[in-house]
Amino acid sequence: MTAIRVDYDEHRDWGVSTDPSFQQRPYIEVLVAGPARAIRLWCLIDSGADYSIFDEDVATDIGLTVGAGSAITVDGVAGSVDLDRHDDLELEMEGKLVQQCSCLFGSGQHGLVGRADFLSALDVGFDSTGWLYHT
Secondary structure, three states, X not given: OOEEEXXXXXXXXXXXXXXXXXXHOOEEEEEEEOOXXXXXXXXXXXXXXXXXXXXXXXXXXXXXXXXXXXXXXXXXXXXXXXXXXXXXXXXXXXXXXXXXXXXXXXXOOOOEEEHHHHHXXXXXXXXXXXXXXXX
């Protein structure tokens, strides 16, 4: 296996944030593919999230109709939020394709890659200085 290290703060070059507190957060570039097209964005990896979650603008950009998916309520540390679930989407991370993803979309949601999608794409481990995954 080939090990590839990506520094936590690599995402700063993509304009996600210049806030120093973001330096210790694991981000990954994700290609989100829908029926019309695919777009690339930086997403926070959340090992405690059951789903990958994106802003409703992403849904529109990739050709999904906001509100046409299945309604789902998600509970998190900040409370509950109602989101729109769309199935059979594709995510690509570091050249690894994850098919048949169920992704959630809602207003004001930042890109977040959930545990199942991330672990399906990569064999991963976390350490104190960055994140490491094997290809």
